[in-house]
């Protein structure tokens with residue numbers, strides 16, 4: 001992937017990482033490996049954020065702020081990927097006569113304040129619908145590489161684009177509808193709605209990938225990276241690793257196979273209309 005071909009423009013990403021004393025990408029311990037991974041991928045989503053107790057800890061953690069860090073490659077990478085998702089989604093919305101409002105994008109390390117409560121790096125990258133912002137702790141990329149075997153620039157882009165996918169859902173009013181519906185149904189059905197949301201965000205990430213294929217000179221190897229990542233973070237796989245058994249009723253993100261399939265559907269077709277994960281019966285997703 002030639003990510004430096006993606007549109008430049010510094011300052012798209014707000015850098016709250018407070019770097020300065022080294023650390024950077026490799027910061028963050030490996031302790032609690034699976035716990036962290038599970039937390040990471042269950043914590044990504046709006047409804048999970050409000051369920052996970054983040055909100056009540058709002059005042060306890062100091063926000064690490066300040067634009068002290070230099071403009072490093074990680075921030076440049078996040079800027080370019082974000083500029084690119086802005087471009088692609090602005091075009092996609094315009095094609096159906098709609099206006100796309102870009103999300104905020106924040107890079108942080110440790111903990112940061114959000115309208116959804118304090119976000120911590122243990123939660124992994126996430127989207128807060130209340131402030132329309134994607135939060136990304138880049139130490140997560142290093143963890144992905146070490147623990148999931150899912151490293152690589154396009155794999156990181158997929159994670160970013162997935163979070164932006166949640167913003168697209170917010171913009172389209174899908175997130176609201178689903179959340180309202182989730183309040184009326186059983187836990188199992190609510191989890192199924194969550195899976196539909198997640199698979200759609202995977203598909204939207206694929207749509208973005210499709211539209212930057214030429215510009216970023218994506219290769220087979222890049223696609224394999226993203227697919228490996230999608231496969232590594234399926235609920236079935238994470239549960240099998242974490243608990244030793246799998247409980248499909250408790251899935252909130254979909255199986256490895258589903259995540260790969262929906263990502264590829266978006267990637268191959270490049271058409272968000274093909275990402276309707278709410279139409280077909282749950283068993284056929």
Ligand SMILES: [Zn+2]
Nearest residue numbers: 044045198201
């Ligand atoms: Zn998600």
